Amino acid sequence: MAQGDDAFVEFDRVQKSYDGENLVVKDLNLSMPKGEFLTMLGPSGSGKTTCLMMLAGFETATHGDIRLKGKPINDIPPHKRGIGMVFQNYALFPHMTVAENLAFPLQVRKMSKDVQQQKVKRALDMVQMGTFAGRRPSQLSGGQQQRIALARALVFEPELVLMDEPLGALDKQLRETLQFEITDLAHKLGITVVYVTHDQTEALTMSDRVAVFEAGRIQQLATPSQLYEEPQNSFVAQFIGENNTLEGVVAEIRDDTCVVKLDSGETIDAVPVNVSKVGERTKVSIRPERVEVDTKKLGPNAHTLKAEVLEFIYMGDIFRTRLRVAGIDDFVIKTRNSPDQVKLTPGSTIDIGWLPRDCRALDA
Numbered sequence: 001m002a003q004g005d006d007a008f009v010e011f012d013r014v015q016k017s018y019d020g021e022n023l024v025v026k027d028l029n030l031s032m033p034k035g036e037f038l039t040m041l042g043p044s045g046s047g048k049t050t051c052l053m054m055l056a057g058f059e060t061a062t063h064g065d066i067r068l069k070g071k072p073i074n075d076i077p078p079h080k081r082g083i084g085m086v087f088q089n090y091a092l093f094p095h096m097t098v099a100e101n102l103a104f105p106l107q108v109r110k111m112s113k114d115v116q117q118q119k120v121k122r123a124l125d126m127v128q129m130g131t132f133a134g135r136r137p138s139q140l141s142g143g144q145q146q147r148i149a150l151a152r153a154l155v156f157e158p159e160l161v162l163m164d165e166p167l168g169a170l171d172k173q174l175r176e177t178l179q180f181e182i183t184d185l186a187h188k189l190g191i192t193v194v195y196v197t198h199d200q201t202e203a204l205t206m207s208d209r210v211a212v213f214e215a216g217r218i219q220q221l222a223t224p225s226q227l228y229e230e231p232q233n234s235f236v237a238q239f240i241g242e243n244n245t246l247e248g249v250v251a252e253i254r255d256d257t258c259v260v261k262l263d264s265g266e267t268i269d270a271v272p273v274n275v276s277k278v279g280e281r282t283k284v285s286i287r288p289e290r291v292e293v294d295t296k297k298l299g300p301n302a303h304t305l306k307a308e309v310l311e312f313i314y315m316g317d318i319f320r321t322r323l324r325v326a327g328i329d330d331f332v333i334k335t336r337n338s339p340d341q342v343k344l345t346p347g348s349t350i351d352i353g354w355l356p357r358d359c360r361a362l363d364a
């Protein structure tokens with residue numbers, strides 16, 4: 001049941017050091033409502049697993065508090081937190097069959113044999129492993145073992161589930177099926193999920209909110225569309241989706257626009273996200289799909305620049321074209337494959353354009 005705006009999981013100024021010297025988690029603040037699906041996304045070593053381990057109770061925070069339903073979790077031993085877990089290398093019990101592995105958390109909770117059977121069956125069907133109930137883990141592939149680990153974490157319908165790259169070992173198709181199954185089930189059962197991945201597509205498609213980690217800090221915590229449309233800094237802009245970057249110096253700041261003089265000499269308008277004064281360096285960020293080759297479509301406010309076509313890649317539903325623009329030669333645009341779409345020939349010079357609102361001036 002929803003608890004209004006009461007936080008279900010809270011990290012309050014949490015820091016973590018393993019060696020007493022280097023902080024691998026730095027001043028982490030995070031508050032999750034019940035039922036939220038939150039993903040921690042970030043490069044290797046950015047502190048994602050460490051955060052999950054602290055929440056699960058296998059590591060303690062060096063500073064700050066972690067609270068579950070308002071209570072500091074230091075007081076609750078890991079096995080009493082009612083947390084389901086699927087970790088990167090979460091081993092199944094080798095001497096038990098698949099069905100016995102799944103029944104184990106239910107036995108511990110003293111559920112009747114009937115209920116156990118029914119829940120085990122449902123969990124197995126959920127991960128498309130219904131016919132494997134009698135096998136032992138050693139008789140399963142790595143991906144199948146991971147699906148059983150997933151089923152075992154969900155079988156007792158815990159309030160909170162922590163998942164650390166649970167789909168990493170699976171092929172693309174099964175991954176996508178399970179992404180859908182996991183989010184669907186979590187929402188249906190009202191389970192709160194903290195999910196860890198370094199796959200940005202997975203993070204965007206599965207989550208209510210995503211926390212983008214870098215070097216032990218959350219760089220941005222937002223919904224998938226906010227992260228993609230309104231990245232707050234250049235790390236997030238580069239990490240989420242494809243992005244073109246032009247560098248220059250802030251020439252003027254007005255209320256909701258700034259003027260940037262690019263290193264190549266052109267002057268463009270941008271949304272001032274991380275600029276504070278005239279004269280400072282900035283990176284202007286533009287998504288490939290926001291660049292228009294039919295510049296007449298854009299109206300009078302658009303920017304247009306000359307571009308040289310370097311490479312044209314046919315990708316079926318879209319065309320991906322690499323251009324030389326404003327002195328850089330890795331400017332990418334994406335255009336939809338439609339009958340009226342202009343075909344771009346390498347070597348030719350074209351006009352490209354975009355609206356100032358699609359162009360963001362971020363930290364240098």
Ligand SMILES: Nc1ncnc2c1ncn2[C@@H]1O[C@H](COP(=O)(O)OP(=O)(O)OP(=O)(O)O)[C@@H](O)[C@H]1O
Pocket residue numbers: 018019024042043044045046047048049050051198
């Ligand atoms: N038990 C440990 N003892 C000492 N240092 C550790 C320990 N576990 C992790 N670290 C260090 O803490 C930092 C964060 O590690 P963590 O495992 O949280 O990263 P991660 O974001 O999960 O990375 P990945 O995507 O590779 O799994 C790394 O620099 C790592 O080397």
Ligand SMILES: [Mg+2]
Pocket residue numbers: 048049050164
């Ligand atoms: Mg990890």
